Amino acid sequence: MFQRRHIGPSSSEQDKMLKTLNLDSLESLIDEAVPASIRMNQDLELPGSRTEVDVLQELKSIASENTIARSYIGMGYYDTITPNVILRNLLENPGWYTAYTPYQAEVSQGRLEALLNYQQMVMDLTGMDIANASLLDEATAAAEAMAFSRRISRSKSMKFFASEDCHPQTLDVLKTRAEPMGIELVLGTPEENLETEFFGVLLQYPSTTGVIHDIGKWIEQWHQNDTMVSVATDLLSLVLLKPPGELGADVVIGNSQ
The missing domain is CATH 3.40.640.10 (Type I PLP-dependent aspartate aminotransferase-like (Major domain))
Structure with a gap:
């Protein structure tokens, strides 16, 4: 069932669509859609594949060439630091809100807990008796x-x-x-x-x-x-x-x- 729904049309379905278009194969469909005059007859000149670690190192090397200036934009836009312990254990860890399959009930349960903690934090910081969570901006x-x-x-x-x-x-x-x-x-x-x-x-x-x-x-x-x-x-x-x-x-x- 999964294959039928998610891995493209079957051969019989392809044949039916090609027949509707008066074509006999996928190759002929490509010929009609992409004329030979604009089609490349050779492989793309791309470098060899690289690992994720190599790509990240290359991107960091390119980014290091930028001159990082102090921002004075203000107007409510202030740079902040998210501690790594929060990144690892909350933002980057889906298991924090559910250790089960990602059905809505379990996700909602974790969201409710997160919102409750957020509201309590807002109450503590603002000195208010109640807090909501929340509006757009x-x-x-x-x-x-x-x-x-x-x-x-x-x-x-x-x-x-x-x-x-x-x-x-x-x-x-x-x-x-x-x-x-x-x-x-x-x-x-x-x-x-x-x-x-x-x-x-x-x-x-x-x-x-x-x-x-x-x-x-x-x-x-x-x-x-x-x-x-x-x-x-x-x-x-x-x-x-x-x-x-x-x-x-x-x-x-x-x-x-």
């Missing part, structure tokens, strides 16, 4: 945070403030989502908008240029106006920085890369 999560804030905020305002030092891709998605929802998106600096009534705000921590602001004082003042405060952050930065949840953030979003 940071910009999409920011748009969801804006919609979420509008639904549960006690403010009657339809204005949402986003700090101008949020990642530009995040601001673009906010603009796209705000318009059909009837939300007025306000961009600027937090210091100049603390007194304005917003139903929600979005802060970047650290900012898109890498600045670490003291956002706790801003959050405290906005809460006095019933403003929901969302904080976009980089998870690895929270290993060193004070978690947004401990600073009073209502929603924390980010990109775990």
Whole structure:
């Protein structure tokens, strides 16, 4: 059964298809499809076969000719190191999520365990009571945070403030989502908008240029106006920085890369 389904058509099936095309053999089919005028009459001049080790060594040799410069791209794109123990035992080891045949039930069981561990890690880093897993990217999560804030905020305002030092891709998605929802998106600096009534705000921590602001004082003042405060952050930065949840953030979003 497997052969019939997966190893091409049988001889009788080939003959039937050739008959439909008024051809008597596969060679004649090739002659019709690839004219002799463009067909090579000799073997390709390719080097001999090589082992995987040889190929990897050659690729590393070519790559070593590059000049590796330090990247300052920022904007949320930060180089990170995944420890080899995690690579070997998790990412490169399918047995971690199932030691059985790869049916969906076993894979799902491992995924659920991985997501539970991931959510717990996010809770620990962000200082929040709950965490989900997850949305598509940071910009999409920011748009969801804006919609979420509008639904549960006690403010009657339809204005949402986003700090101008949020990642530009995040601001673009906010603009796209705000318009059909009837939300007025306000961009600027937090210091100049603390007194304005917003139903929600979005802060970047650290900012898109890498600045670490003291956002706790801003959050405290906005809460006095019933403003929901969302904080976009980089998870690895929270290993060193004070978690947004401990600073009073209502929603924390980010990109775990």
